[in-house]
Amino acid sequence: MxxxxxxxxxxxxxxxxxxxxxxxxxxxxxxxxxxxxxxxKGGWVMLPIALLLFLGIYIFFERYFTIRKAARYEANLTMQIKQYVLAGNLDGAIALCRNSATPIGRMLQKGLLRIGKPIKDIEGAIENQGKLEVSKLEKNISILGIIAGIAPMLGFIGTIIGVITIFYDISATGEYSIDTVSSGLYQKMITSAAGLFIGILAYIGHHILTMMVDKVILQMETDSIDFIDLLEEPTK
Known part of the structure; x- marks a missing residue:
């Protein structure tokens, strides 16, 4: 049993x-x-938040690949330019810089075109070209910083609208129940979470791109100093 x-x-x-x-x-x-x-259920506030998300993703990846391409370092570039300059082949050095298609290549090309003029003029030309290249690299990166600040604010607006919706429904029905406040709570919490999430992503992306640009700037400054030393070397 x-x-x-x-x-x-x-x-x-x-x-x-x-x-x-x-x-x-x-x-x-x-x-x-x-x-x-x-x-x-987050309401119409989710539309601008979604637009900020897509805009931030586009800017991040577009800048990421652009900066990564610009950061491509050719170790032999300075050495080859030195060989051309010492041999008196400025046209070959200029062609080499043009073919490199990098910010440092365009900077050195600007300096090579000024050879024969005072060193100060050459340094000024390289510096001005460097500022232009940095400006190109930093293009639209500041927009990520703006998104990082605006997205949480839009989420906060959604929170306020959700609270207003809750009190309006209570006043309209005269009842305080889960069914009455659920729609407002949905909008309040969802918009806040979405805004904070997108703001954090934009903040992280902004700092990643900024660090990448700083690394490229450091390399550009190092190579430009080596180039100026190269031009001064024959006169020592």
């Missing part, structure tokens, strides 16, 4: 598990749908 009871208990447990598995799958599917629908 005891064995029969144990067998019946196991069979009932197996049936319960079989019935529970499909239900759990349905619950999981509903939760996935709810996650997507929550974003819609």
């Amino acid at each position: 005891l064995l029969l009871q144990i067998g019946d208990t196991l069979n009932q447990a197996a049936d319960t598990l079989q019935q529970a598995l499909p239900q759990n799958s349905v619950i999981a599917a509903e939760q996935k749908v709810n996650i997507l629908s929550l974003l819609i």
Whole structure:
């Protein structure tokens, strides 16, 4: 009898598990749908927040690949230029800089075109070209900083609108229940979370690109100093 009871208990447990598995799958599917629908419940404030997200992603990757290309360092460039200059082949050195298609190459090319003039003039030409190259690298990076500040503010606006919605529904219905305040709470929490999340991403992206630009600037300054020393070397 005891064995029969144990067998019946196991069979009932197996049936319960079989019935529970499909239900759990349905619950999981509903939760996935709810996650997507929550974003819609954030209201119209989610539209500008979404635009900031796409704008930030575009700017980050566009600048990332541009700066990465500019950071491509050719170790033999300065050495080859030195060989051309010492051999008196300025045209070959200028062509080499032009073919490098890098910020440092364009800076050195500007200096080579000024050879024969005082060193101060050459340094000024290289410095001005360097400022222009840095300006190109930093293009639109500041927009990420703006997004990092605006996105949380938009989330805060959504929070205020959600609170207003809650009190309006309560005053309109005269009831204080979960159904009455749920829509306002959805908008309040979703917009706040979305704004903070996008703001954090933009903040991180801004600092990553800034560090990359600083690294390129350091290399440009090092190579320009080596180039000026190269021009002064024959006169020593």
